[in-house]
Amino acid sequence: MSHSGRDAAQPPSRRNEKGRERNRGGKGATGPGKGQAARGFSAAAPAQRKRRADPARLTAFTVLRAVSRDDAYANLTLPAEISRKRLDKRDAGFATELTYGTLRSTGTYDAILSACVDRPLSELDAPVLDALRLGAHQLLNMRVETHAAVDETVALVRAEIGAGPSGLVNAVLRKVSARTLSEWTEKLADDRQLSGDDALALSYAHPAWVVRAMRQSLRLHGRGTELEALLRADNAAPEVHLVELPGTGPAPGHRLRSAQEAGAVASTALTGAAIFRGGDVARLPGTREGQLRVQDIGSQWVTRALAAAELPDQSGTTEASGTAGQPGTAGQPDTAGQSGAAERWLDLCAGPGGKAALLAALAAQRGASVLANEPAAHRAKLVTKALEAVDPNAWTVRTGDGRTIAEDSTESGFHRILVDAPCTGLGALRRRPEARWRRTPGDLSSLTALQQELLDTAVGVLAPGGLLAYVTCSPHMAETVIQVDDLLRRHPELVLLDAHEPMRAAAEDAGAALLRETAATATTETAARCVQLWPHVHGTDAMFFALLQRPLPTPAAAEESAGENPDGRIAG
Numbered sequence: 001m002s003h004s005g006r007d008a009a010q011p012p013s014r015r016n017e018k019g020r021e022r023n024r025g026g027k028g029a030t031g032p033g034k035g036q037a038a039r040g041f042s043a044a045a046p047a048q049r050k051r052r053a054d055p056a057r058l059t060a061f062t063v064l065r066a067v068s069r070d071d072a073y074a075n076l077t078l079p080a081e082i083s084r085k086r087l088d089k090r091d092a093g094f095a096t097e098l099t100y101g102t103l104r105s106t107g108t109y110d111a112i113l114s115a116c117v118d119r120p121l122s123e124l125d126a127p128v129l130d131a132l133r134l135g136a137h138q139l140l141n142m143r144v145e146t147h148a149a150v151d152e153t154v155a156l157v158r159a160e161i162g163a164g165p166s167g168l169v170n171a172v173l174r175k176v177s178a179r180t181l182s183e184w185t186e187k188l189a190d191d192r193q194l195s196g197d198d199a200l201a202l203s204y205a206h207p208a209w210v211v212r213a214m215r216q217s218l219r220l221h222g223r224g225t226e227l228e229a230l231l232r233a234d235n236a237a238p239e240v241h242l243v244e245l246p247g248t249g250p251a252p253g254h255r256l257r258s259a260q261e262a263g264a265v266a267s268t269a270l271t272g273a274a275i276f277r278g279g280d281v282a283r284l285p286g287t288r289e290g291q292l293r294v295q296d297i298g299s300q301w302v303t304r305a306l307a308a309a310e311l312p313d314q315s316g317t318t319e320a321s322g323t324a325g326q327p328g329t330a331g332q333p334d335t336a337g338q339s340g341a342a343e344r345w346l347d348l349c350a351g352p353g354g355k356a357a358l359l360a361a362l363a364a365q366r367g368a369s370v371l372a373n374e375p376a377a378h379r380a381k382l383v384t385k386a387l388e389a390v391d392p393n394a395w396t397v398r399t400g401d402g403r404t405i406a407e408d409s410t411e412s413g414f415h416r417i418l419v420d421a422p423c424t425g426l427g428a429l430r431r432r433p434e435a436r437w438r439r440t441p442g443d444l445s446s447l448t449a450l451q452q453e454l455l456d457t458a459v460g461v462l463a464p465g466g467l468l469a470y471v472t473c474s475p476h477m478a479e480t481v482i483q484v485d486d487l488l489r490r491h492p493e494l495v496l497l498d499a500h501e502p503m504r505a506a507a508e509d510a511g512a513a514l515l516r517e518t519a520a521t522a523t524t525e526t527a528a529r530c531v532q533l534w535p536h537v538h539g540t541d542a543m544f545f546a547l548l549q550r551p552l553p554t555p556a557a558a559e560e561s562a563g564e565n566p567d568g569r570i571a572g
């Protein structure tokens with residue numbers, strides 16, 4: 001193992017045969033260079049150092065290259081690379097921290113590297129820049145000894161890029177190592193005269209526009225003082241959350257109990273969820289069969305809340321559909337809320353199928369069925385795979401644009417619709433380390449337009465009395481509360497329900513207590529009726545959940561429409 005730095009080579013002399021001091025900094029490096037001897041550099045000349053990259057760093061570098069060259073997703077590429085290189089548990093953990101940490105803080109590292117290189121970073125070869133970022137992360141954010149961080153990164157560069165840039169990398173990393181991370185961010189903030197959100201952006205490695213968006217959203221929800229806590233939470237690895245798909249294991253709760261025997265802890269917030277700290281999830285019984293799945297508790301929660309929400313009966317009063325995940329009475333499936341007919345549910349944006357799987361499992365217990373729609377063919381396949389553990393009578397997958405669902409549908413409307421819309425994903429920054437640097441404010445206009453169209457389509461296929469859940473994995477106001485306000489303006493017939501009620505119905509006591517707080521602090525009426533989860537408060541992704549209902553027609557209107565529309569279909 002080389003990453004602790006314990007076994008790095010320590011040749012005796014720091015001077016070459018001509019008596020010149022080695023490693024004083026290569027061409028291309030600039031900035032501070034003091035204090036290097038004290039920080040424990042290797043005394044070996046670059047040419048004498050090892051030429052092989054250690055497997056964990058090589059894995060991280062390979063993923064960084066895929067992310068910057070091919071726009072790959074680290075959360076998909078890294079596990080594949082770890083298994084391809086057959087890393088042991090310790091190296092896999094080290095590679096994960098290297099990859100995720102480097103990607104998360106790329107913007108801050110680039111600011112620091114810019115101060116250490118005598119040319120714009122855009123003029124460096126992309127692989128060299130990735131190697132420098134990797135080195136910077138080890139030096140500034142990990143407990144890797146300085147000489148190991150520098151020597152191992154230089155070895156990686158020699159092995160993977162060539163000897164040419166190794167001098168530059170060696171020299172630049174030495175400059176980086178002259179200050180701690182907080183010394184660097186303070187200095188850069190001073191040099192650039194940064195303050196407020198711009199200074200926070202540098203310290204917490206978020207783009208400034210994201211910091212501003214978080215600040216606005218926190219304020220809207222009465223959490224204006226919590227910005228730094230949120231930014232800090234975004235930079236921490238998320239816990240692994242588990243869900244047992246109800247009705248799929250050998251007995252109710254069986255898979256979760258086995259997981260608990262293997263170290264998982266039952267969630268105090270949400271029924272049917274557990275938290276798994278450490279260990280190989282894939283080894284837990286039921287994961288291979290898809291009965292036990294990894295799913296953020298926020299995602300589970302909004303899904304169960306949609307299933308738990310009450311539909312009105314024909315008289316216009318509400319009728320409980322039973323607690324999500326639990327059969328109505330004495331193990332019997334719940335019946336549909338309206339007129340005894342089986343409920344039809346729609347998951348309009350289903351890929352890759354996490355919520356669809358839980359929704360379908362809950363639907364199967366009620367004798368309801370789910371249509372799971374996804375336009376991307378490869379993601380639609382993932383939806384089908386996710387649903388395999390669930391009774392096949394309870395679900396169908398459609399591959400198509402959600403905006404065309406009404407054209408293909410011969411149904412008379414859906415009773416429960418989930419629009420888990422494509423969004424900026426700013427609520428899941430913990431699990432997609434590169435996302436914050438990839439997204440731009442420009443993405444918002446096309447995403448919010450698509451969200452609007454998907455919502456309008458969903459309203460068009462919502463049965464009278466039906467429930468529409470609008471969910472985003474983003475707390476950005478434009479994608480959440482503003483989107484809901486606009487929807488209500490376009491469709492004044494819709495009623496915005498208090499989303500806390502079904503969320504509470506699905507929650508354990510501790511979860512219900514947390515929800516009381518979210519309702520109390522919101523600063524607008526719409527925000528107060530919606531639920532915004534936060535990583536620093538709820539330990540979940542920053543999931544947004546709004547619940548709307550198309551009211552049942554008044555008896556007079558129903559009579560009139562029955563005359564015009566005898567088969568009871570709703571307008572597309």
Ligand SMILES: C[S@@+](CC[C@H](N)C(=O)[O-])C[C@H]1O[C@@H](n2cnc3c(N)ncnc32)[C@H](O)[C@@H]1O
Pocket residue numbers: 299348349350351352353354355356373374375376379400401402403420421422423454473
């Ligand atoms: C936030 S993800 C949904 C996550 C999913 N509900 C889950 O829990 O696994 C949004 C999905 O919407 C899909 N999407 C994009 N454009 C769409 C459209 N026009 N109609 C329907 N879905 C769309 C994306 O491909 C993506 O799979």
